[in-house]
Amino acid sequence: MSWLEKILPSITSVVKKNIPEGLWRKCPKCATTVYAEELKQQNYVCPSCDHHMRLAARARLESFLDADTQVEIAPDLVTTDPLKFKDQKKYKERYSQAQKNTGEKDALVVKAGTLNKMPVIVAAFEFRFMGGSMGCVVGEKFVCAVQESIRTNAPLICFSASGGARMQEGLFSLMQMSKTALALKLLDEKKIPFISILTDPTMGGVSASFAMLGDIHIAEPNALIGFAGPRVVEQTVRETLPKGFQRSEFLLKKGLIDMICHRHQLRPKVHKLLLALHG
Amino acid sequence: MNLDYLDFEQPIADLESKIQALYNVKDKAGIVNELEALKTKSDALTKKIFSSLNDWQISQLARHPQRLYTLDYIDIFDDFIELHGDRTYADDCAIIGGIAKLDGQALIFIGQQKGRSTKEKLKYNFGMPRPEGYRKALRLMKMAEKFSLPIITFIDTPGAYPGIGAEERGQSEAIAKNLFEMCVLATPIISVVIGEGGSGGALAIGVADVMMMFEYGIYSVISPEGCASILYKDATKASAAAESLKLTSTHLKKAGLIDEIISEPLGGIHRDPNAAKQLLKNALKQQLQAIKKPTIEQLLRARQEKLLNFGKFNE
Numbered sequence: 001m002s003w004l005e006k007i008l009p010s011i012t013s014v015v016k017k018n019i020p021e022g023l024w025r026k027c028p029k030c031a032t033t034v035y036a037e038e039l040k041q042q043n044y045v046c047p048s049c050d051h052h053m054r055l056a057a058r059a060r061l062e063s064f065l066d067a068d069t070q071v072e073i074a075p076d077l078v079t080t081d082p083l084k085f086k087d088q089k090k091y092k093e094r095y096s097q098a099q100k101n102t103g104e105k106d107a108l109v110v111k112a113g114t115l116n117k118m119p120v121i122v123a124a125f126e127f128r129f130m131g132g133s134m135g136c137v138v139g140e141k142f143v144c145a146v147q148e149s150i151r152t153n154a155p156l157i158c159f160s161a162s163g164g165a166r167m168q169e170g171l172f173s174l175m176q177m178s179k180t181a182l183a184l185k186l187l188d189e190k191k192i193p194f195i196s197i198l199t200d201p202t203m204g205g206v207s208a209s210f211a212m213l214g215d216i217h218i219a220e221p222n223a224l225i226g227f228a229g230p231r232v233v234e235q236t237v238r239e240t241l242p243k244g245f246q247r248s249e250f251l252l253k254k255g256l257i258d259m260i261c262h263r264h265q266l267r268p269k270v271h272k273l274l275l276a277l278h279g
Numbered sequence: 280m281n282l283d284y285l286d287f288e289q290p291i292a293d294l295e296s297k298i299q300a301l302y303n304v305k306d307k308a309g310i311v312n313e314l315e316a317l318k319t320k321s322d323a324l325t326k327k328i329f330s331s332l333n334d335w336q337i338s339q340l341a342r343h344p345q346r347l348y349t350l351d352y353i354d355i356f357d358d359f360i361e362l363h364g365d366r367t368y369a370d371d372c373a374i375i376g377g378i379a380k381l382d383g384q385a386l387i388f389i390g391q392q393k394g395r396s397t398k399e400k401l402k403y404n405f406g407m408p409r410p411e412g413y414r415k416a417l418r419l420m421k422m423a424e425k426f427s428l429p430i431i432t433f434i435d436t437p438g439a440y441p442g443i444g445a446e447e448r449g450q451s452e453a454i455a456k457n458l459f460e461m462c463v464l465a466t467p468i469i470s471v472v473i474g475e476g477g478s479g480g481a482l483a484i485g486v487a488d489v490m491m492m493f494e495y496g497i498y499s500v501i502s503p504e505g506c507a508s509i510l511y512k513d514a515t516k517a518s519a520a521a522e523s524l525k526l527t528s529t530h531l532k533k534a535g536l537i538d539e540i541i542s543e544p545l546g547g548i549h550r551d552p553n554a555a556k557q558l559l560k561n562a563l564k565q566q567l568q569a570i571k572k573p574t575i576e577q578l579l580r581a582r583q584e585k586l587l588n589f590g591k592f593n594e
Binding site: 076077078079080082083085086087088136137139140143165166167169170171172173174175176177178179181182183184185188204205207208209210211212213225226227228229232233236237239241242245246254255256 | 439440441442443445446447448449450451452454455456458459460461462463478479482483486498499500501506509510511519520523524525526531534536583586587589590591592593594
């Protein structure tokens with residue numbers, strides 16, 4: 001269990017990797033038992049209650065982009081552990097463990113590919129990798145995504161799922177916020193669209209930088225999106241939080257996002273938007 | 280026990296109270312030597328204690344109850360005129376903004392303000408800005424750009440306010456937008472961490488051409504207490520977390536994340552506020568002079584290069 005899952009206990013658990021054939025999975029929301037293969041076909045949306053389960057970065061990219069056009073960008077970046085950080089465990093150990101558990105090098109995967117034949121650059125967070133936290137590698141990969149977007153004049157799409165900046169890289173992590181914001185400013189100047197897709201959860205330094213700098217903000221249903229975690233807010237204000245606080249539907253009502261889109265509708269919706277903005 | 284002193288300052292506090300007692304003696308003729316000896320002793324003790332501060336002690340100094348806050352420094356500027364409000368929702372007192380002059384140069388000043396008394400703390404919301412504070416800051420920064428005025432910002436915040444209204448009004452968006460605009464704002468930006476640089480809430484007025492820090496300031500992605508409660512599952516492990524986070528000016532200078540350290544008077548800013556003000560004023564004057572030399576194009580190119588180079592990774 002990552003630290004983020006512990007502080008956000010209300011959030012349902014992550015989709016496990018390598019589900020053996022024939023296994024049944026329980027929906028964390030409605031507790032309906034679903035055949036794993038069917039769940040995969042449904043892109044991890046519960047066929048019974050429509051709950052959008054968390055999606056691994058690679059599964060997200062594979063299902064969003066057209067098949068067989070996908071090329072990964074900057075796949076080999078890894079941390080230098082700039083602070084030689086240690087709490088009860090060494091950062092290096094947590095890092096290797098996360099790599100082992102997820103099969104990813106860090107918490108962001110970027111691919112160039114096509115969406116209904118339209119060239120796009122897509123980044124997706126791997127939440128199981130240390131809570132999808134943003135350190136130097138995530139920041140740099142995001143910048144690489146933007147640069148590739150500019151180089152090829154292809155729109156940029158990012159699926160966020162992150163607890164925020166990565167504590168273990170200290171102020172270096174914080175600086176990724178301004179670094180990624182600058183990259184998006186350069187994209188903005190080229191008038192290339194950036195669509196930010198907010199998935200469960202998008203918090204802290206990721207939400208307070210590139211995730212909230214989209215030309216269009218799309219959220220998946222019932223995703224937790226905000227700056228401070230709900231527990232921190234609750235402890236600060238010492239009152240019960242409003243119903244649905246920091247959920248997609250709440251943000252839509254408050255005017256912070258353009259729309260909520262069902263996972264199954266994302267491909268056609270984003271394609272239509274991009275045709276209009278960049279056709 | 281003097282509550283205006285931190286625990287590691289207590290030996291100094293004891294000596295200082297003795298010195299104070301002697302000062303109050305009417306006939307000083309007989310005690311001049313004793314007074315001098317005590318002062319020398321107090322200075323030596325302060326030097327000794329302050330030469331081996333650990334990162335947790337520095338974190339405490341950065342948030343010392345007697346440390347100067349933004350408005351305490353306002354008289355290093357001439358003709359400060361405060362400007363209020365984000366023109367949309369409210370005036371957030373946690374961020375002070377206005378027009379001022381330094382060395383004859385008109386500029387836009389923005390700073391985060393904590394409070395000392397309970398009443399003040401509530402007024403300034405403990406230095407924790409809401410979205411409207413960041414939006415006020417951005418409005419003033421845009422005005423600086425329009426009228427070619429340099430910007431000076433003072434950072435001193437535990438972080439952006441984690442409140443219900445703040446979330447409803449888009450705390451994340453407000454911070455993100457400031458970063459987005461400050462990256463390319465066509466006017467010089469000088470930032471100083473005068474006390475506590477708390478994460479995104481600090482960075483939102485801290486994307487700068489020149490980033491300075493007072494010697495015993497801290498600047499961190501998360502507070503030592505927050506880090507301890509998450510990673511150590513124990514908020515009392517804040518001192519260990521402070522060591523791990525490398526949040527002091529010395530660490531950050533070495534890592535290339537800040538440009539200049541402003542020394543503090545012996546024993547910290549609170550021991551000699553006037554000297555601290557002078558040190559800050561001199562540092563700002565110098566940077567303000569230097570930053571006028573490059574053209575705006577050169578300045579922006581250097582700022583972008585600096586921002587894009589933040590971060591270490593292996594390929």
